[in-house]
Amino acid sequence: MAPSVSEEALNTQLSAPEPEHCPGPESEQAGKDDACNGCANQDICSSQLPKGPDPDLPIINSKLSMIDQKLLVLSGKGGVGKSTFTSMLSWALAADEDLEVGAMDLDICGPSLPRMLGAEGETIHQSNSGWSPVYVADNLGMMSISFMLPDPDSAVIWRGAKKNGLIKQFLKDVNWGEHLDYLVVDTPPGTSDEHLSVSTYMKESGIDGALIVTTPQEVSLLDVRKEIDFCKKAGIKILGLVENMSGFVCPGCKGESKIFKPTTGGGEKLCNDLNIPFLGSVPLDPRIGKACDEGVSFFDEYADSPAATAILDVVDALRDQIEINLDSLTLND
Template identity: 60%
Template sequence: MSDKPADAPEHCPGTQSEDAGKASACAGCPNQQLCSSGATKGPDPGIQLVQERLEQVKHKILVLSGKGGVGKSTLTALLSRGLALNNSNENVAVLDIDICGPSQPRVLGVAGEQVHQSGSGWSPVYVEDNLSVMSIGFLLSSVDDAIIWRGPKKNGMIRQFLSEVDWGNLDYLLIDTPPGTSDEHLSAATYLAKANLTGAILVTTPQEVALLDVRKEIDFCHKVNIKILGVIENMSIFVCPCCKRLSEIFPATTGGAKQMCMDLDVPFLGSLPLDPLLARYCDEGKDYLTELPDNTATKVLCEIIEKLVSVCKET
């Protein structure tokens, strides 16, 4: 019988190995200290705390990107607004675990708000009556403060967010992650393994340099047993705000995300155009979907959200 913890990545040396907690693959793992101490008779208690806290959350969705700058955080905010707008009786929340680059407070228009703590845990900041958000950005004294933390401290913060925020009853919890497949991703995958994680949405842009990285993200999901709900291709075409003419800014030399999804047998959710107004509205924390309902990007986003809701119902 394998001595690896349940749902451990393939590179985990196992709890009975002499390298347990000491191998290079262990760096940043939330169980590293437990394994290296030899006290491996039980799992990390944080996993149980996260499971209990998220029992009332129906769909827990990671938003991933292999590469930075593809608009993952912007799309997370847009999807959350769209899901909340789609059904006012459903509760939606965003958890920002991009510890070193938290952007959700700004994009969702609640920068400067403060988090309050009660007997039941941290209270998230509400954007709308049925949309809330939690981010380390609310805990900083200044937006210019740099967070200079090693992996274990970041992992501890992620565990606190997952186990100590009082979300209440939620239909959707979107978890905005940093780019790549490193500490934060392993930590989130470990803590959510027993909490009925719905799956992950992957964000990319059409050019091959971005697709190369998202392929690694797909491989990561397969290795840690995360279901891929679909891929969204962002900034697929440019929409001129004056003449509405369409232009390719990032040429899809290999067929773009749609072809990649066909090759790898991964669901494709849609292609979102690059609209300067969308970027401006997100910078200003405005709701693009309600203020510009007739724009091309809004219509495409609504189609993507419909597909996402359908996929979640089947999961």
């Protein structure tokens, strides 16, 4: 039987819903922040709930110490293909049979990785060693709130504290085995609760870097600049940016045309302006959507697509950036 979300995630010992800008019941500002004025939970937060260092952090650090590379996939805007790219990045890494890969879906309100990785309808199991991820290949496991929902159409209507509790459980309780080479974390758009939680909980163990996904239009780049600023403020190294949907590839003639034309130079110019590695451009191919809907590897089904070649080139560039990052850390030590 699949575990349900624990009491830690669902119950915060509060007598009323948290206000919109609640600092969280475990925060040092709980009961003291401006948002707490007039809140029915103010007395509970200021006197009864524990404060200080989170006792779960040592457990999280111990779990994450068994993972070599921890990567966040970010986008400032929804609809740029971030989850699609996360799924293809996971498939591409797992194509190397010597690697153990994990994919974690932190888009709590809109989990889509289970469908894209062919695990929709599966359940996770709980044992003394923790939650077992769902394996879509011998060396590719994944974790998502989708596996805990009673119905795939169920809406997750949670405030920040409950989201934070579930993210903590994913990092603390999921048993990835004795060793994981890559953990690819798919985050929702923006710079909100999920991003703050994962960066806080993973800070001590270290996030190896972030991959940022955008499309060529300035509307997308406006939000990407905010995501880049978030990474800088959170101390997360940006491994690079990939420009998705940079053109359209005809499956028949293999001809390519621009659909979303860059009006300000696109992702490559943004990277040049901000001194960020540009990992490459990925064209549109309608068969990518088909592969994601069917939960199969795009590379296995359509290896001849220019989009497949472009994605694999981006993955190679990403792994090169990881090696450069590791080399620089070694030199600094």
